[in-house]
Amino acid sequence: MTVPLALPALAARPVLRHLETFGDVPKSVRTLMESGVTRLLDSDMIITQPQQVPDAVTTGEAASSSIHAAGAEMAETILPQIEAEGLADHFKPLMRSFVRILFGLFLSPEQCERACACIDAGNHFSFLASDAGGPSLSSWRSVAHAEQGGIRLTVDKVWGIEAHREGMAIVAARGPVSFFPAAYVVWPEAYRTLRRTPHGDPFLEGRLQLGNVKGVVSLTRDERVKSGGPAVFNKYLTTVRPFFVRGLMAHVGWLGARDRVALDEGDARVHAFLSEAARVQSRAGRYDVDNVHRVLAIKFASNEFLNDLVRKGAVARFGDQRDLLAFTKMEGSSYHCYHALRNSTKSQ
Numbered sequence: 001m002t003v004p005l006a007l008p009a010l011a012a013r014p015v016l017r018h019l020e021t022f023g024d025v026p027k028s029v030r031t032l033m034e035s036g037v038t039r040l041l042d043s044d045m046i047i048t049q050p051q052q053v054p055d056a057v058t059t060g061e062a063a064s065s066s067i068h069a070a071g072a073e074m075a076e077t078i079l080p081q082i083e084a085e086g087l088a089d090h091f092k093p094l095m096r097s098f099v100r101i102l103f104g105l106f107l108s109p110e111q112c113e114r115a116c117a118c119i120d121a122g123n124h125f126s127f128l129a130s131d132a133g134g135p136s137l138s139s140w141r142s143v144a145h146a147e148q149g150g151i152r153l154t155v156d157k158v159w160g161i162e163a164h165r166e167g168m169a170i171v172a173a174r175g176p177v178s179f180f181p182a183a184y185v186v187w188p189e190a191y192r193t194l195r196r197t198p199h200g201d202p203f204l205e206g207r208l209q210l211g212n213v214k215g216v217v218s219l220t221r222d223e224r225v226k227s228g229g230p231a232v233f234n235k236y237l238t239t240v241r242p243f244f245v246r247g248l249m250a251h252v253g254w255l256g257a258r259d260r261v262a263l264d265e266g267d268a269r270v271h272a273f274l275s276e277a278a279r280v281q282s283r284a285g286r287y288d289v290d291n292v293h294r295v296l297a298i299k300f301a302s303n304e305f306l307n308d309l310v311r312k313g314a315v316a317r318f319g320d321q322r323d324l325l326a327f328t329k330m331e332g333s334s335y336h337c338y339h340a341l342r343n344s345t346k347s348q
């Protein structure tokens, strides 16, 4: 007779079933996932929590395509440097490799050439998704309207990496189709005219400053990003998240070797499991439903690991605590990842 699973174990299935595809999941990872999801459950999730193990969705779209490889190669060369020297000095190069991936997915060949020349000339690049209106697209304050011969883009974005600096940006805004955000390229001449302010104290020993951006710019119709289709944001995040988690795990290893993080035996197993799962996933090179879910599970697990280290006092310095918690939000918070994974199961 099979013993019925307790609620925390059932609630963790949408995450664990994807982590299990990477091999034996250590007990410390299971425990962490169960306590993580139980803490996150909102009212709707508790009300609708089934008592059986949920089935996988069988009707998901089977979109599948290869990912852009140039940026991935760049990221591979940076990761050993993070292992040896920590993330602070290598965060921006890692982000630049992500920018190459993003250009490959979002931009036409002509736009891509112009954008690469632009950042090679020393301009900063910002990807501005987080909106001053909050997480729901319907309340976003960044909106695009058609105007004679072009587009009038109202920008009100928060928390962009180095977004206060001179440079260019891809801005997500509410566009003509309301279910998905649309993306717009804002070249340096237009970006310069927006009000840009640093926001909060920097992270990573002063190397990472967030900024807010506000104002209105006129764009041509060509500056609306058309490549990649509506799934382009998801495609980008699915591609870069495993590299990001590898970078985070390399950084935790580096902090551990300097007694800035104390990893016990269980933590060491979580660290080894996640490092390997993220490494395997970063080489999958495919974008399809299974890979999207595996990546969400890895980012969720990484968030919960970092959060747990800080919560139990394993991270000695305030600056490291703040950095690690911030990285649990960047490129996918636990709530966001878990919400999407639950929706990928049938019995909601």
Ligand SMILES: Cc1cc2nc3c(=O)[nH]c(=O)nc-3n(C[C@H](O)[C@H](O)[C@H](O)COP(=O)(O)OP(=O)(O)OC[C@H]3O[C@@H](n4cnc5c(N)ncnc54)[C@H](O)[C@@H]3O)c2cc1C
Binding pocket: 039, 040, 041, 042, 127, 128, 129, 130, 131, 134, 135, 158, 159, 160, 161, 203, 210, 326, 327, 329, 330, 331, 332, 333, 334, 335, 336
């Ligand atoms: C270091 C750093 C770099 C960043 N870089 C960028 C960047 O370059 N560009 C950019 O656009 N953004 C950037 N961000 C912002 C980042 O993308 C967001 O923080 C991220 O999307 C998570 O959103 P959130 O902080 O609102 O938290 P979330 O936890 O995702 O919350 C989202 C919403 O869900 C609700 N919620 C959360 N938990 C629960 C729960 N248990 N039950 C019910 N509701 C819940 C919250 O109230 C909130 O309304 C960065 C952030 C950091 C910290």
